[in-house]
Structure formats: structure tokens, C-alpha cells
Amino acid sequence: MSALNFRCAAAAVCVTLGLAIVGAAAGPAEIAQIKPRQDKLRDMGGALKAINDDIKRGRIDWDNTVIPNAQTIKDRSAYLLNWFPKGSGPETGKKTYALPAIWQKNDEFQKFGKAAQAEAAKLNEIALKKDESGLKAQAIATGKACKACHDNYRSPDYEKENEDE
């Protein structure tokens, strides 16, 4: 084997290995999205639960429960669509409930995300106004906006183990 041939072969091996590593890693930045996005979404779910718990009790604590939690949901929802960069789905090999449909039907996904932002903003307005008569309906509307996306773009609970570890 001539020296030139050897160098060519070595270069080819390096390029192949390099590509393989880049491909397998699927981008560390994308993988890094998964855990924080789960945490933030869980906070939003917990915030809506807290508001719904007060409604169920029939004892609404505006200053300590409804206003801060509605604020959390509104603030987080503004960034919602940034948490799903292409390549942060199940192809990372990480445990995620995110379905490939998020990126396959991304236009529709974006619409659902924006609808959720709109409902979250309305919920926040009602909380700030302390509008008791409108709170229940808007809490349901907000939850349904979350559910609309989860029904289509998230694996059902029963397909995965517990999500939080």
C-alpha cells in the first residue's frame, strides 16, 4: 500500500467515524431540551391543578393561588414553542413523550401552541381581575388547550413508564 493510498484510507475512516458520532449524538443541544421542557410543562400542569383544586374546594385564594399560578402558565406558555427544536424527539433515544408528529405536522402543532398561549393569556387576565364567574370556564378552556396538543402530539400515559425520575 502506497503512502498516498494509506492517507486516503485513513482520511475516509476519520470522516466516516466523525459522521457516525455526529449522527448518533443527534445534537447535544437538542437532547438538553428534553429534561427542562418536561420540568417546565410539569410546572404548568401543576399550576393549573392548583387553580382547579381551589375551584373544586369552592374556596378561591386569588392572591396566593390563582394569580401566581395563572402567571406561571402565561409566562411559560410564551416559550412553549421554543422547547421543541427539530431533533429533540424520540430519535434522541432519551425517554420522552414527544411524538414525531410534532415535527411531521409542525404547522398544526404551532397552531395548537399559539391557541394555548391565547387561552393562558385570557386566564391570566381573569385572575388579575379576580373574576370569579369567569374563572371556572377559562380554567377548563386552558386545560382543553393543553389537552388538544397532548392528545395528538404526546404519547398516552400508558405507553410509557412514569415520566418523572
Place this chain on the structure above:
Amino acid sequence: MSSSEAGRMEAVLADSTDLRVWDVPVRAMHWSLVIGIGVCWWTGVNNELEYHLWSGYAVLWIVLMRLYWGLVGSSTARFVNFVRGPKAILDYASTLHRRDTPHTHGHNALGAISIVLMLGLVLAVVVLGLFAVDVDGLYSGPLSLYVTFKQGRRLAHLHYDWFNVLLWVIGLHLAAVIFYFLYKRQNLIGPMIHGKRRVDAAAAADAEMKIAPLWRFVIGAVIVTFIVYAVSVAFYF
């Protein structure tokens, strides 16, 4: 058909009579539980949680009523009359392969285990569901306000896991019914629909079921309805 054959058939018919095995409440609760669990299953898997909550309350009501009826109901419904100790269960199990064993009046010793197991599992799954939280924090169980979001999510997963165990036990129950029908030539489904079983007239006399009065069921229904309502509002009246 020869005259002697006809005579024999007449004699058989004359000597047999309808024996009541299951009263109306037991049959109604059995079949409504079948429907209730079916609705719960479908609504749960399809994430129709608004309706899942309602069907869950219905199943809770039926199971609590069945437990109550197991204490004060008709003779074949009562736990004291069919829950047996290990010796009776083993004795019964050792005759399972034989085809000539007499028909048990009510639940047999082995079947009793699956009844208790199924009722217990249904109750356990419903109780887990009462505390379970959905991913949206929207249609959570009524008692979920006593747990955190994270705890409630964990309970939602357990709710599903234990439902799967229940499905296996229901499968076993169905397999047993088919086994009795094919191997032992005993139809257990008919009596659960119309409540009666054909037996020899002689055997019927001392096996007649003691039927509980309807007012007892109504009293239980009022109490159980109140309990389910109280749970549904998480005891905040």
C-alpha cells in the same frame, strides 16, 4: 321417538324444577359492572377523561353496593355463604378435573376467590383513580386535591398498571366460565341472566335461596349514593 323414550323424558321434566340462584340486584350489579368497566376502559384509553370520571363514579357506586349486598343481601350474595377457608378451596380444586361433580349452589369455593379478587381490584383501581392527576391538571380525580401534581401523576400510572392486573383476573374469570361450559357442561351464563337453574325437584327443596327484601337495597343505595357524592366533591360541601 318411542313411547318409552317419551315417557322417560316426561319423567325427567316432571322431576326437575327451576331453582333461583341469583336475585335481581346481583344480576343487575354484575351486568352493569361489565358495562361500567367497559366504558371506563374505553374512555380511559381514549383520554375522554370527562366521561371517564362519570363512569368511574358509576363503577364505585356498583362496587360499594355489591359489598353492602354481600353483607345484608340474599343468601347467595352474602360473603359468609361463599367465602371459604383454604381446606374447602383445596378440596374443591381437587375435584375440578371431574365432570360428575354436583353444581354448586351460588359461588363455588374457587370462584369465590376470583369474586373477592375482582371486587378488591376494581375498588383499588377506582381509589387510585380518585387521587390520579391527568397530564393537563384538568380532569383529575376528585380527591387529587389532597396530593401534589407529581404524586397524582404517579398514582395515574399505578391506576393504569393495576387496571391491567384486573384485566388478567377478568380474563381468568371468563376462561373459568368457558371451562365449565365446555368441560363440565354447566352453563353459568344463563343463570346470571335469568337468575334460575334447572335442578332435580328433590334437590331444590333444601337449596332455595333466601331473597332479601328490596327496601334493604334501597337503604343501601341511598347511603352509597351519598358516599359517592361526598367523594366526588372531595368532602367539600
